Amino acid sequence: MALQQGLSIELxxxxxxxxxxxRLGNEGxxxxxxxxxxxxxxxxxxxxxxxxxxxxxxxxxxxxxxKHLAATPVGMRVRVTATLRExxxxxxxxxxxxxxxxEKIAEGQNERFVVNLERFLNKxxxxxxx
Amino acid sequence: MSLTEGLTFELERTVTEADLSDRHGNPWVxxxxxxxxxxxxxxxxxxxVQPHLQEGQGTVGTVVNMKxxxxxxxxxxxxxxxxxxxIDGRRLVFWLEAFxxxxxxxxxxxxxxxxxxxxxxxxxxxxxxxxx
Numbered sequence: 001m002a003l004q005q006g007l008s009i010e011l012x013x014x015x016x017x018x019x020x021x022x023r024l025g026n027e028g029x030x031x032x033x034x035x036x037x038x039x040x041x042x043x044x045x046x047x048x049x050x051x052x053x054x055x056x057x058x059x060x061x062x063x064x065x066x067k068h069l070a071a072t073p074v075g076m077r078v079r080v081t082a083t084l085r086e087x088x089x090x091x092x093x094x095x096x097x098x099x100x101x102x103e104k105i106a107e108g109q110n111e112r113f114v115v116n117l118e119r120f121l122n123k124x125x126x127x128x129x130x
Numbered sequence: 131m132s133l134t135e136g137l138t139f140e141l142e143r144t145v146t147e148a149d150l151s152d153r154h155g156n157p158w159v160x161x162x163x164x165x166x167x168x169x170x171x172x173x174x175x176x177x178x179v180q181p182h183l184q185e186g187q188g189t190v191g192t193v194v195n196m197k198x199x200x201x202x203x204x205x206x207x208x209x210x211x212x213x214x215x216x217i218d219g220r221r222l223v224f225w226l227e228a229f230x231x232x233x234x235x236x237x238x239x240x241x242x243x244x245x246x247x248x249x250x251x252x253x254x255x256x257x258x259x260x261x262x
Contacts, residue, residue: 024169026176026188028247031254034191035172039165043155058156061164065195071250073258102257108194117158120201124161127232128203 002052003092003114008083009048013040015076015100032072037080037098037106038064044082045094045110059092059112060120066108072100082110090114132182133222137214139178143170145206145230162202167236168194171226174212175240179222186247189222193241202230212240220244 019036021029042061049059072078078100086093090113098106149166151159172191179189202208209229216223220243228236 021176021190025173026190028188029190029250031190033169033172034194035165035169038168038194039154042163042165046156058159060151060156060159060161060201061198063195063197064164064168066193068190068192068194071190071254071257073254075258102260121158121160124201124203127201128205130232 003087009044011044011080013078015072015074017074034068038066040080041096041108041110044080048082058117059114061112063111066106068106070103070105072105076100135217139174139212141174142209145202145204147204164198170210171238174210175224188247189242189244192243196238198236200233200235202235206230
């Protein structure tokens, strides 16, 4: 596995009205919603991992932490950075950061486990039928 | 403000295909996606405290620390339980847990801040106007 500490990736996303807290049920808050930052954090970490995994392997999130430090209005761009902090067998730990056009808006960590997709899906299928 | 420590809130919802990881960019992983668990938890905390706030107030999320401990297939019901553990001025601390039909699937420390909507909007408008 070519996953190495220090690898990083960057995503850029635009804040649209669809991903505001208002749209997720927090009326009146037309700013980037926290769960969307969580989703971008996971997306960045997962994409970084996926680029270095063998076919048939994937990752699942086991722990996500996020501090949301500042509000971002609709129309701004956000840059999300994931850096692979630790590789410990199948366990991966990523450092995460998000910045809008003005300031740092969030930081966090995501722990993910490398799984054999077929085995993972079999396990889920068993849970479904039990 | 009628907010008191120990308030609990609950929501129950069925996991649909649209809530699965493979719909959110993680191919083949047909299980309830972590950001959706976070979304439901935040929604519950937000809507739970809202009726207890004064007119013109709302809350914004500041901290999410969530362990996702088990995978949930589509079709399962998920129950989310929120407990308002601590009130520290404008800071609200929640402990949330989620259970599917078979087991506990997630637990989360979540913090929110009570804000004055008008003041919050002014601040956001200023930030937008001043952007480079």
